[in-house]
Amino acid sequence: MSDPKSKFLEVYSLLKSQLLNxxxxxxxxxxxxxxxxMLDYNVPRGxxxxxxxxxxxxxxxxxxxExxxxEILLASVLGWCVxxxxxxxxxxxxxxxxSHTRRGRPxxxxxxxxxxxxxNxxxxxxxxxxxxxxxxxxxKPYYVHLLDLFNEVEFQSISGEMMDLISTHEGAKDLSNYSLSLYHRIVEYKSAYYSIYLPVACALLMAGENLENHVEVKKILVEITIYFQVQDDYQDCFGDPKVTGKVGTDIEDCKCTWFVVKALELANDEQKKLLHENYGRADPASVAKVKDLYQVLDLQGxxxxxxxxxxxxxxxxxxxHPNKTLQALWGRFTGTRWTVDRAGNAAGNK
Structure with a gap:
């Protein structure tokens, strides 16, 4: 299929026209x-x-x-649903x-x-x-399964968002509530199911597959999401907004990130005290102190x-793994995401 992105964007225009009528x-x-x-500003810009x-x-x-x-239309429509x-x-x-910016714009x-x-x-x-x-x-014979899939994923994602927000309140009271297991749980429910599992599950249902036969695939996809989320945490903390298109606010927002969890694991008592006093504060001096501590602890390394x-x-x-969808997904995601090289430097949007 030649120029799949252009063809994909044509389907967006079709769907928008249908929704507007x-x-x-x-x-x-x-x-x-x-x-x-609203649609043009938010849907096709990523x-x-x-x-x-x-x-x-x-x-x-x-x-x-071939x-x-x-098939191309229906797969594209499901892609736009995601x-x-x-x-x-x-x-x-x-x-x-x-937040203030997203994808380089307000x-x-x-x-x-x-x-x-x-x-609204x-x-x-x-x-x-x-x-x-x-x-x-x-x-379609798989319509009810698509509805079940989207309903399930939406519930999991919203529940994951709730967990993230509640955990942030608890972390603001006491950072020791943050742990790697909590971080993994938030990422799994807030991001993994809608962001990476859903595209694969949509393709499987279209192909007539039973999702219950692909539990192992779901586990690998959760691992992939955690890996990508750690990359996003890096970009939020150390990335250049001119390159990433977003001003990071994880430190100010007291988010449970991979970096703060690692800092809590490695810091001595004095460093933990500094972290508790400055993490979650929305002033540049406090953010700078947290980032300086990350440097001292060599978190980039x-x-x-x-x-x-x-x-x-x-x-x-x-x-x-025998499931070829994993290879297709891995190729798509690693070929288009923000990546970070082995030295911990932003490599840009491929």
Whole structure:
């Protein structure tokens, strides 16, 4: 399939047009213009690797056979459902984190006349996922399984977000509540299921597979997500906003990140005291002290070793696993994500 991203974006335009003319709602010119602008600002602006991964994984399941036009369309539609869900998560997460930028631009809720209307927009994006599924899949034999999948993943992601927010409150009271097991649990539920498992599961259902036969795949996908989230934690703390497109706020927001957990493991009593006094404070001096401590503890070096070992471990597990969707997904995600080289330096968006 030539130029898959361009073809994929054509499907976005089709879906947007259909949603803007959804017969279930009597649109005014103003409401239609609002949704048009909101969708364009939030849905197709990312790297799109989640959505494109659905197509990659489905192609791998077809073992190199050329896809029909209908198959390409349906895989693309499911890919956009994943991207719509991602847009919902981004819009709401930016509000909860009080973020300022996303993908090199102001967060949606930061725009004039948007503000907390963005909360309703986030909910609207989520509801549109199910409108799209109904439009394209209600006659398919796997429709009910798709609905179950999306309902399950949405519940897990929202519950993971709750865990993240509650843990942040507890961490603000006492950082010793943070641990690697808590961090892994937050990442698994907040990110893994919707971000990496969902594209694979969509492709499997389209191919007529039973998801219960692929439990081991889900476990590997959770490991991949944790690996990528640690990379994101690195970018949040050490990345250049001009390169990453986002100003990191994990330290100010008192987030349970891989770096603060590692710092708590390695710090002596005096360093822990410094961390407790400065982590979670939204002033530049406190943030600088935390980052200086990370440097003293050589967390960038420890990260680089973690990145190397984990990449090798996951690559080997995928190489020897019989499910070819894992290889397709790994190729898509490692080829389009922000990566960090062995020295711990940002390598850019491939």
């Amino acid at each position: 959804d017969p279930a709602f009597e649109f005014t010119d103003v409401s239609r213009q609002w949704i048009d602008r 790297k799109l690797y989640r959505g494109l991964a659905v197509i990659d994984c489905y192609m791998s399941l077809k073992e190199g056979k 896809l029909t036009e209908e 991207e719509w869900l991602q847009a919902c998560a981004v819009v709401l997460d930016d509000i909860m984190d009080n 967060c949606w809720f930061r725009l004039p006349k948007v503000g907390f209307i963005a909360i 927009d986030g909910i609207l994006l989520l509801s549109q996922v199910h409108r799209i599924l109904k439009m394209y899949f209600r006659e 420890i990260y680089a070793e973690y990145e190397r070992e984990t990449h090798e471990k996951i690559s080997e597990a995928i190489k020897t």
